[in-house]
Amino acid sequence: MSVRRRGGGWSLTGWIFLVFLLLYAALPMVWMLITSVQSQFAAIQYPPEFIPSNPTLEQYARLLSPSSEIGGQFLRYMWNSIYVSTLTTIFGVGVAVPAAYAFSRFRFPGRNALFFSVLFRNMFPAVVFLMPLFIMMRWFGLVNTHASLVITYLTFGLPLSIWLLKGFYDNIPVELEQAARIDGCTRFQAFWMIVMPLSTPGIIATAIFSFITAWNEYVYALTFLNSDEKLTLPVGLQRFFTEYATNWPGLMAASFIMSVPVVVMFLVLQKYFVRALTEGAVKA
């Protein structure tokens, strides 16, 4: 590693810019956190209390205790979200990996047409498909099931996952597989033992991407699900708190809990994510 001093002028503007970005991204989170530990009364008083005088974890305790009515409901929403997001991720990666590999390695008739048709979906905003998909789900009898959400999320997530992973496979020299096949691997073993380990960062990035998209999705979950039993967190949160007047600290506590898995996952795996998005931009 070489240590170099950057020019002072650029460094200062750079810092100001970064601090501004940080505030922009972090302030809402901080506000959410502050509000969540205040009492109902303190949360709505004016001028607002920036540093809570009587912080309390009451809301968190309530939300996370399975025995209370609200806690039970909240934990069920959370479980539903985990279930839907995990299934979406597993199926998404399971399909995207072989599809991206095929697009990257094999020359077959209609390859380009197929590849662009995969991306074609992304030309339209997701809401456009809300009614058609709802009607289709009704035909299939899937309304008010988690399957309807998993299928929908796959429809939206797969094209980007395939695109992302294909970039990864394109960057793995085909000679590595050829060498492996000569060294004693079958075609599948060459893929499994040589290509897979090299594409792990890409697969992890794709998994995070699928998971987060499914975890945060609101409109389809709101439309396709109607029984309280099935609701996922984003929809659940909203219903939950309009029913019992607006409990701001409670809502903020729930929002905070909801963002924890995503933030943790992102922090742990962010280096893979960054690599996935910049792969191909820079030669190794």
Place this chain on the structure above:
Amino acid sequence: MAQVELRDVVKDYGSFLAVKSVSFTVKDGEFVALVGPSGCGKTTTLNLIAGLLDTTSGEIRIGDRKVDDLDPKDRDIAMVFQNYALYPNKTVHQNLGFPLKMRKLPRKEIDEKVRAAAGLLDITHLLERRPRELSGGQQQRVALGRALVRDPQVFLMDEPLSNLDAKLRVQMRAELKRFHQDLNATVIYVTHDQLEAMTMADRIAVMEGGILQQFDTPERVFEEPNNLFVAGFVGSPAMNLVEASLNRDADAFVVESDGWSLPLDAVNSRRAAQATGPDIVLGARHSTMALHHEPAAGRVEGRVYTVEPTGDLTYAHVYLGKSIVVVSADPQTRIKPDETVWISFDQSRLHLFDARTKQRLLPE
């Protein structure tokens, strides 16, 4: 080690024919270079032998086995790639041991063989490193080592030296040749560099347009090229090829081109008699021609275009009518641009090509 035989091998991609009915036999222990310009089908041919591509028709035999339907892993071959294709997430030791591991050899035996190969290539101190921590030359050795540990029937090499810098390439060229001699290995070596082919190979297969143009020893490919393509491809500087026409003068023939003529000797006249028409191409290497300051019988007048001293030899580019030919001369020779000179030809090493068939004319 084993011999490799190709019989009428064809590779058709549908939209284009990459290899058109190629047949040749590489003898046990022989070093054969497949050489030609890019897109000539040499790498495709190598991949067909390796089994990385399927033949459209024809037969490939390694030793006494027909291998067309075998997977690469069952053909008992080893391959060295241009970009080395070392497994980036494995150490050098694991890279070398991988082919043995796939053959389910016991760990102790793998370790012994890996260390033996590493010792041979002088890379023992690198065994725990990963490929990206190695220099180009070291990676090259590891790639060679991975081919070596297996003790395969045939070594296939796809431009293994072209990613190295010029100096290292010359050094590795010598090492590879020595390695072939010591192991008595059968090697099929693809290169676009005719000099590599000439210096290393026992025999050279020159390819162009998916067709095997000539398969012969380096000396014969150099001295007796089958056709215009081989004549122009092999040798540096390239053979001078000048379009001309034949005129019969009693028993002998005279080659004529714009503004000059050259009477042929008896042997070349017999060759000229085989031509299918009057149009021919005259071929002469720079070393078979000489420059003179005064005219004489059998010399052709020309005008110097430019002079290139290289130290050992001086190359004079001379206008012969409208074409330029390169003639080598002793560095002491005094020649200046635009000077008039006379060129003499060593007729025993002159080549005549039929302009229509592109083939070299042979006596009788």
